[in-house]
Amino acid sequence: MPELPEVHTTVEGLKKVVIGKTITDVWSDFHVKTAHGERSNIKNKKYFADFKKNVIGAKIKSVERLGKHVVINLSNHSTSSWQAKNSIIVHMKMTGHLMYGASDPFVHLIFKLKGAGDLALSDMRKFASVCITETKKVKNHPGILELGPDPLKITFEEFRARIKSASWRRPIKTALMDQSVIAGIGNIYSDEILWVSAVHPLSRAGEIPDKILGVMFANTKKILKKSIRHGGDSMSDYRNAFGEKGGFQNFHKAYRKTGQKCLKSKCRGIIKRLIVKGRSAHFCPAHQIKF
DNA sequence: ACTAGCCCCTGGGAGC
DNA sequence: TGCTCCCAGGGGCTAG
Numbered sequence: 130m131p132e133l134p135e136v137h138t139t140v141e142g143l144k145k146v147v148i149g150k151t152i153t154d155v156w157s158d159f160h161v162k163t164a165h166g167e168r169s170n171i172k173n174k175k176y177f178a179d180f181k182k183n184v185i186g187a188k189i190k191s192v193e194r195l196g197k198h199v200v201i202n203l204s205n206h207s208t209s210s211w212q213a214k215n216s217i218i219v220h221m222k223m224t225g226h227l228m229y230g231a232s233d234p235f236v237h238l239i240f241k242l243k244g245a246g247d248l249a250l251s252d253m254r255k256f257a258s259v260c261i262t263e264t265k266k267v268k269n270h271p272g273i274l275e276l277g278p279d280p281l282k283i284t285f286e287e288f289r290a291r292i293k294s295a296s297w298r299r300p301i302k303t304a305l306m307d308q309s310v311i312a313g314i315g316n317i318y319s320d321e322i323l324w325v326s327a328v329h330p331l332s333r334a335g336e337i338p339d340k341i342l343g344v345m346f347a348n349t350k351k352i353l354k355k356s357i358r359h360g361g362d363s364m365s366d367y368r369n370a371f372g373e374k375g376g377f378q379n380f381h382k383a384y385r386k387t388g389q390k391c392l393k394s395k396c397r398g399i400i401k402r403l404i405v406k407g408r409s410a411h412f413c414p415a416h417q418i419k420f
Numbered sequence: 421a422c423t424a425g426c427c428c429c430t431g432g433g434a435g436c
Numbered sequence: 437t438g439c440t441c442c443c444a445g446g447g448g449c450t451a452g
Contacts, residue, residue: 130444130445130446131446132446161428161429162427162428162429163428164427164428164447164448164449165427165428165448165449165450172428197446220446220447221446222428222445222446222447223429223444223445223446224429224430224431224444224445235430252429253429253430253431254428254429254430254431254444254445255428255429255430256428256429256445256446256447258447271448272447272448296421296422298422299421299422299423303423306446308446308447315445315446316444316445316446365444365445366431385444406423406424407423407424407425407426407445408445408446409443409444409445
């Protein structure tokens with residue numbers, strides 16, 4: 130599922146091929162029921178009609194990542210210059226991925242680009258959300274306004290303060306996955322970070338010693354960067370901007386390894402699974418310490 | 421201030 | 437082979 134490394138990989142790929150391209154048409158069959166609070170996206174027919182109007186004729190100026198969101202900044206032609214105006218905000222949720230010049234049976238949104246390939250959104254389970262807003266309002270957009278800082282840019286002091294201030298008693302896995310604490314970590318990376326750091330997912334965030342938090346901080350950056358180097362994680366449906374799989378699924382130590390022997394050297398544990406805040410947590414009860 | 425539980429969705433795996 | 441049932445989960449929401 131697209132978390133920080135996957136969204137990063139997608140954005141870096143898109144940067145190479147879509148910047149400067151003009152959108153000539155948009156197609157979508159993404160008109161399904163929308164969950165509560167998700168009505169303001171292209172799954173709503175009326176919203177899509179407005180979206181289409183705003184997007185056709187615009188030029189892609191830049192692509193960036195904010196947490197797990199892909200932000201595509203557009204510019205519109207004015208008499209004097211190309212000016213940024215609107216931004217498309219995509220959250221790929223579970224099975225979504227943006228692809229350039231590639232397709233698969235689950236494409237539900239296509240941007241036709243002038244003199245170039247199509248930019249398509251594939252999403253088997255249709256959880257993705259696509260919105261448009263004025264570029265200057267992106268930072269205040271629901272879902273982005275609440276985002277905490279980026280774990281790749283944060284300092285240890287900030288990391289420590291945010292993890293501890295979230296809630297004294299809340300499970301560390303919950304804090305790591307809370308996008309308002311730190312933006313970009315989901316189920317795969319929280320499991321992997323905690324396994325490597327030897328911290329039990331149910332440890333109370335406020336009780337983890339600073340020394341251990343320091344280890345977690347270093348491992349967070351290390352693991353996210355390692356996944357980026359391998360093009361993200363394709364255990365599920367993730368594909369990069371060119372429809373290719375990433376490789377980080379080959380390095381999992383805990384995620385979806387329930388019942389398997391712990392891979393830590395000399396550890397004799399068996400990976401267990403439990404539910405934390407409605408998500409499955411995979412961990413080794415033998416070496417991951419509960420604080 | 422928090423959590424449990426439900427909702428959106430559908431391919432894939434297990435069991436028969 | 438093909439049916440049914442269950443599972444995967446990000447995040448928004450409500451109820452407790």
